[in-house]
Amino acid sequence: MSEITLQIDGREVKAEEGMTILEAAQSVGIYIPTLCHHEKLEPYGACRICTVEIEARGRTNLVAACLYPVEQNLVVRTRSERVDKTRKVLLELILAHAPDSTELQDLAQEYGANKARFEKEPSFCILCGLCVRYCAEVKKKNAIGFVGRGTRREIIFIPEIASKECWDCKECFPLCPTEALQAAFLLTKALMAPAPTSAPESEE
Amino acid sequence: MPRINSPAELKELRKDILSKRDPDKPCITLCSGTACHASGSEEVAASIEEEIKKQGLSGKVDFRKTGCHGFCEKGPIVVIHPEKICYLQIEPKDVPEIVSQTIKEKKVVERLLYTDPTTNEKTVHEFEIPFYKNQERLVFGSNGKIDPKSIDDYLALGGYSALAKALSQMTPEQVLEEVKKSNLRGRGGGGFPAGRKWEECRNAPGEIKYVIVNADEGDPGAYMDRSLLEGNPHSVLEGLIIGAYAIGSHEGYIYVRQEYPLAVENVGIAIKQAEEHGFLGENIFGSGFDFTVRVHRGAGAFVSGESSALMTAIEGRVGEPRPKYIHTAIKGVRDKPSCLNNVETWATVPLIINKGADWFAQLGTEGSKGTKIFSLVGKVNNTGLVEVPMGITLRDIIYKLGGGIPGDKKFKAVQTGGPSGGCIPEEQLDMKVDFDELAKAGSMMGSGGMIVMDEDTCMVDVAKYFLDFLSDESCGKCVPCREGIRQMLKILTNISKGEGKEGDIELLEELSQVTRDASLCALGRTAANPVLSTLRYFRDEYEAHIKEKRCPAYVCKALISYYIDPEKCQACTICFRQCPAQAIAGGKNQIHVIDQERCTKCGTCFEVCPPRFGAVKKISGEPVPPPIPEEERMIARESKEK
Numbered sequence: 113m114s115e116i117t118l119q120i121d122g123r124e125v126k127a128e129e130g131m132t133i134l135e136a137a138q139s140v141g142i143y144i145p146t147l148c149h150h151e152k153l154e155p156y157g158a159c160r161i162c163t164v165e166i167e168a169r170g171r172t173n174l175v176a177a178c179l180y181p182v183e184q185n186l187v188v189r190t191r192s193e194r195v196d197k198t199r200k201v202l203l204e205l206i207l208a209h210a211p212d213s214t215e216l217q218d219l220a221q222e223y224g225a226n227k228a229r230f231e232k233e234p235s236f237c238i239l240c241g242l243c244v245r246y247c248a249e250v251k252k253k254n255a256i257g258f259v260g261r262g263t264r265r266e267i268i269f270i271p272e273i274a275s276k277e278c279w280d281c282k283e284c285f286p287l288c289p290t291e292a293l294q295a296a297f298l299l300t301k302a303l304m305a306p307a308p309t310s311a312p313e314s315e316e
Numbered sequence: 317m318p319r320i321n322s323p324a325e326l327k328e329l330r331k332d333i334l335s336k337r338d339p340d341k342p343c344i345t346l347c348s349g350t351a352c353h354a355s356g357s358e359e360v361a362a363s364i365e366e367e368i369k370k371q372g373l374s375g376k377v378d379f380r381k382t383g384c385h386g387f388c389e390k391g392p393i394v395v396i397h398p399e400k401i402c403y404l405q406i407e408p409k410d411v412p413e414i415v416s417q418t419i420k421e422k423k424v425v426e427r428l429l430y431t432d433p434t435t436n437e438k439t440v441h442e443f444e445i446p447f448y449k450n451q452e453r454l455v456f457g458s459n460g461k462i463d464p465k466s467i468d469d470y471l472a473l474g475g476y477s478a479l480a481k482a483l484s485q486m487t488p489e490q491v492l493e494e495v496k497k498s499n500l501r502g503r504g505g506g507g508f509p510a511g512r513k514w515e516e517c518r519n520a521p522g523e524i525k526y527v528i529v530n531a532d533e534g535d536p537g538a539y540m541d542r543s544l545l546e547g548n549p550h551s552v553l554e555g556l557i558i559g560a561y562a563i564g565s566h567e568g569y570i571y572v573r574q575e576y577p578l579a580v581e582n583v584g585i586a587i588k589q590a591e592e593h594g595f596l597g598e599n600i601f602g603s604g605f606d607f608t609v610r611v612h613r614g615a616g617a618f619v620s621g622e623s624s625a626l627m628t629a630i631e632g633r634v635g636e637p638r639p640k641y642i643h644t645a646i647k648g649v650r651d652k653p654s655c656l657n658n659v660e661t662w663a664t665v666p667l668i669i670n671k672g673a674d675w676f677a678q679l680g681t682e683g684s685k686g687t688k689i690f691s692l693v694g695k696v697n698n699t700g701l702v703e704v705p706m707g708i709t710l711r712d713i714i715y716k717l718g719g720g721i722p723g724d725k726k727f728k729a730v731q732t733g734g735p736s737g738g739c740i741p742e743e744q745l746d747m748k749v750d751f752d753e754l755a756k757a758g759s760m761m762g763s764g765g766m767i768v769m770d771e772d773t774c775m776v777d778v779a780k781y782f783l784d785f786l787s788d789e790s791c792g793k794c795v796p797c798r799e800g801i802r803q804m805l806k807i808l809t810n811i812s813k814g815e816g817k818e819g820d821i822e823l824l825e826e827l828s829q830v831t832r833d834a835s836l837c838a839l840g841r842t843a844a845n846p847v848l849s850t851l852r853y854f855r856d857e858y859e860a861h862i863k864e865k866r867c868p869a870y871v872c873k874a875l876i877s878y879y880i881d882p883e884k885c886q887a888c889t890i891c892f893r894q895c896p897a898q899a900i901a902g903g904k905n906q907i908h909v910i911d912q913e914r915c916t917k918c919g920t921c922f923e924v925c926p927p928r929f930g931a932v933k934k935i936s937g938e939p940v941p942p943p944i945p946e947e948e949r950m951i952a953r954e955s956k957e958k
Contacts (some may be wrong), residue, residue: 157639158794160834174833179639194833201830205799230803239792258634258792261617263802265792 118186133177133188134162144190145199145219147206147289148240149178153249159206159240161219163198165189174198196223204229206238210290213238236290237267243284243295253277256284256295267295269302278303319594321602323480326471333472342377342419343397344368345460346406349384349543350578351700352391356407357381360392363408367415377419380469383459383547386701387447390430395442395460402442403428433697433719447698450716452679452687455663456540456703459547464582467589470550476595478666482558483603486669491562492518495665497673499685504530504621504658505733505762506838507684507751510665513655517645518563520653525565528630528649528656529556531572531579532614532621535734536785538765540689540701541659545572545579548663549586553609555665557595560607563655568609571626575616584611618735618789622837623656624648625791636791637837658763660689680706684750688761692718694768695725704749711745714768725770728869729853733762735782735789736842738849739775758849760842774871775854776861780808782846790839797840800831804847812872816862821851866937873917876936880921882907882944884931887951891921891932907949912940 116127120137127136132155137144147159155178162177167187174194189195203225207216211227211234220227239258244267247256255273260266269278278299288295320326344364348357364379385393390404396418403414403425410428417423430439432446439445442460462469470476482491496511517525529552533541545552556568570587572579587609590596598606612630619625620635627649629635648654664686668676677685684706690713693699697719704713710730714720721727729739738759740747747753751761769778783805792798804827807820828844835841851858860866867875880891880900885907892902899915902908908931910921925932 155639157836160795160836163834175641176639176834176836180641198830198834201826202795202799202834205795205803208799208803231806238795239798241793260792261619261788262790262792263787263798263805265798 116182116184118182118184118188120188121190127182129182131182133164133166133175133180133182133186136182137177137188137190142190144177145222146178147215147238148242150242150246150287153242153245155179156241156245159238160202161199163195163202165192165195199223200225208233209235210238213290215289235266237295238290239265239267240289241267242287242289243267246284246287251277251281251283253281255281256298267298269299271302274299274302319592321594323477323484323601326476326480326601330471330474330477333468337472340398343380344377344414344419345380345382345395345397347383347385347391347393347460348381349388349391349459349546350539350576351384351388352393353578355391355405357392359408360394360406360411363411364394364415367411371412371415371420373415373419377415380463382462383464384543384701385442385460386451386453386456386543386703387445387698388700389698390700394428400441400443402430402440402445404430446719447700447702447717450712451703452705453703454667454679454687455551455660456544456548456689456701458551459543462548464547464549465585467550467586467593470548474670475550476554476593478669479554479557479595480601482561482669483601483605488518488562488564491558491669494673495559495562495668498668498676499673500661500664500668500676501684501751502657503660503664503688503763505760507761510657510661513643513645513657514559514563516643517565517653517655520646522653524567524652525563526649526652526654527556527560527563527565527568528626528654529568529570529572529659529662530621530623530626530656531570531576531583531659532626533573533576533659533763534618534621534789535763535765537693537767538691538734538763540691540764542576542579543701544659544663544689545576546582549579549583550590551663551666552583552659553586553590554595555662556609557590557600557607558665558669559655559657559662561605565655566606566608568607569612569630569649570609571612571614571620571630573616574613580611580613587611617791618785619791619837619839622839624837626656627654634791636793637839639836660764681748681750681753683752684761688749688764690764690766692766692768694731694766695721695770695773696768697722706750707748709746709748710740713749713766714745718768721768721770723770725772727768728771728773729769729775729778731759731767731769731778731846732765733760733845734765735785736760736839736845737762737765738845739769739778739853740849741853758852759845772869772871774812774867774869775850775857776808776812776867777869777871779846779850780805780812783808783843786839786843790843794834794836794840796831796834797836797843800827800835800840801843803827804831804844808847811858811861812867813874814861814865814872816858818862820862821855821858824851860937864937868936870934870936876917876934877912877940878910878915878917878919878921879933879935879940880908880910881931881933882909882949884929885951886929886931888926888929890924890926894920894924896920902949905951905953907944907951909943909949 114129144162146162148156157176157179164177200223203220207227208230248254255277256269259268392406394403394406430445500510501507617635620629622637625635625637687703687705689703702717731739787801790797831844870876892900897916899911922932
């Protein structure tokens with residue numbers, strides 16, 4: 113692997129080819145906020161809180177640090193007026209769904225986000241997908257998944273799998289940035305749903 | 317069918333096909349594209365076949381069901397060859413006359429010809445009709461000449477000769493150079509130079525590479541890719557094989573929407589025929605080049621037309637976009653280099669190979685070469701598909717080809733580029749249409765949708781419509797797109813309900829910025845375009861909605877009222893009888909009055925009031941005048957004898 117030198121917040125940072133901006137920053141202790149990122153999981157790029165400003169080939173752009181691969185001589189700013197403004201609005205958008213999450217409130221304070229800016233629609237879930245991806249990628253159970261598209265997207269436990277797999281696991285609960293409320297709620301609901309009329313196909 | 321093993325054998329086959337065809341033999345072609353199908357072309361086809369038999373012309377006249385001719389407004393379309401006499405809006409009852417008069421007697425049936433709506437002049441030939449006359453139908457023109465299910469028809473027009481040329485006379489590098497030199501830009505939306513994408517894919521490391529046809533056209537009102545794939549599938553296939561040769565790919569996909577059954581059927585037939593002829597498979601034309609192609613049917617998500625989402629769907633997963641910081645040309649389907657182009661882009665390639673990059677590059681503008689197919693729909697007289705050189709003005713498209721706005725209405729805006737495009741106002745109509753100019757005007761080329769709007773269109777309502785579409789069709793993965801669209805739609809809905817607030821416009825702009833800057837894929841990054849472009853050109857309409865609670869186009873129901881002018885009402889009782897909500901008080905010789913409480917604002921009274929009275933009015937932004945007192949409602953009619 114060849115070594116790449118880039119600049120993050122004015123500091124020269126050495127990174128290996130294939131690393132993301134987020135990994136390079138973390139390796140030297142530069143903090144970039146994340147919500148949907150988890151080191152055990154594939155980068156996902158959904159929350160966009162890790163948005164940073166880059167300068168490459170004479171152009172300035174906003175990119176997701178958790179996905180953008182490092183490049184030689186790349187200039188990265190983890191804070192700038194544009195970055196902060198973007199993060200502020202993104203936080204305001206998700207706070208409408210999870211106004212009481214402490215993790216979100218801490219970030220909101222940092223970026224001056226007003227949790228009441230958009231009308232409350234408390235679904236608790238911000239669709240970061242940590243639970244869904246952890247269950248699929250680490251536990252390989254796929255007991256929870258996304259359903260719906262666009263603004264109707266939500267997470268749902270699959271009762272047939274969840275009723276077998278979830279009782280002794282629940283490893284997704286602490287991952288939830290909105291304190292697992294939604295996950296727990298949905299799980300309970302799924303497990304209490306009447307059994308399907310036809311027997312589910314056996315996995316074995 | 318014998319396999320064609322060399323360019324010489326292809327030439328022989330073509331000669332053989334042509335020798336069996338008499339160019340002077342009468343041939344009836346009938347448009348059988350989806351639009352004409354919906355207007356009854358199947359029944360017309362049956363009666364043509366029957367009538368040929370009945371009038372004893374079996375064997376003496378050919379009949380061909382072709383793909384879409386483009387003039388969908390006037391379908392089903394019949395063209396009689398070799399004279400190219402064009403009959404429009406044909407019904408089965410017209411067929412006996414066409415056969416007996418035009419085929420037998422060589423006489424033109426006047427009443428079935430194109431009639432100019434202003435001069436009432438009749439036009440006999442297809443190529444003289446203004447709609448066609450001002451087009452340059454390079455890619456789309458063959459549609460009207462061939463039966464898409466017949467490879468012989470395609471071969472007769474010189475089909476697969478570009479492939480033969482590429483494989484026998486050119487190296488892959490030369491093919492690539494030719495396409496690069498032509499400056500062909502992707503017709504699917506982004507306008508990325510096709511040659512550069514091909515080169516990137518060719519140079520990407522890896523043995524396995526894929527080439528992909530994106531036929532997941534999903535823009536409301538757009539159907540050019542559909543018509544091309546349905547009407548001339550071999551042209552797309554030939555372009556794809558040439559591209560694969562240039563890139564060094566041996567496997568291809570055609571990703572086509574399941575909702576396009578005729579396209580799926582015709583492309584399937586075309587692939588089978590191409591395999592039988594040896595244009596697909598191993599050692600094509602004896603060149604040693606192998607290539608196979610598979611059809612992948614899309615399951616109906618608009619976002620799957622985004623290249624990375626489409627590739628994820630091909631892998632068998634949910635069609636959601638993924639980051640493209642590393643281009644799909646390097647890391648695409650199953651992480652292999654994958655070159656995806658739109659239907660129209662691929663179909664243009666054989667032309668470039670046959671006629672040369674220089675020929676292609678002389679068409680169009682500095683930055684956008686060649687022609688582009690647009691689907692011209694909405695409030696325009698001649699709706700349909702038009703192929704025009706890049707650089708034509710919007711005005712020419714709408715007025716010369718489109719025949720202007722129906723019903724003497726005023727033009728208001730044209731929406732280009734699909735749901736993520738923008739609305740362009742009257743003052744920009746002389747803009748030359750190409751990738752860069754449209755982008756400068758705050759819209760985009762997109763895949764070529766063009767929706768014309770007249771003065772009765774509310775621009776807030778238009779923005780709301782597209783945002784509503786996008787809120788369903790966003791995949792919902794990333795926050796700025798999902799939540800940004802959700803909030804923008806809420807604000808627009810409020811404005812259209814008269815609940816807009818001071819600051820809403822600024823908030824829309826702020827959300828637009830974040831959605832544009834931070835979204836994962838192009839759908840999100842362009843989702844705010846309908847809002848931004850309407851704000852840019854029609855800000856006063858937004859302000860009227862918010863500040864005066866007035867909808868200047870009289871569209872937003874919450875902001876309008878219907879009112880019967882007592883001076884004009886003749887008590888004809890038409891509206892009184894037709895009102896579905898029984899909200900009109902009236903009767904014989906009684907001036908009618910609308911009960912505003914009961915009125916559902918359906919607009920029936922407005923539509924049915926005879927124009928010579930014109931008594932029903934739409935009101936917005938001002939109070940409805942109080943109803944005239946009941947004792948004054950009686951109309952004193954003057955005696956008829958007087």
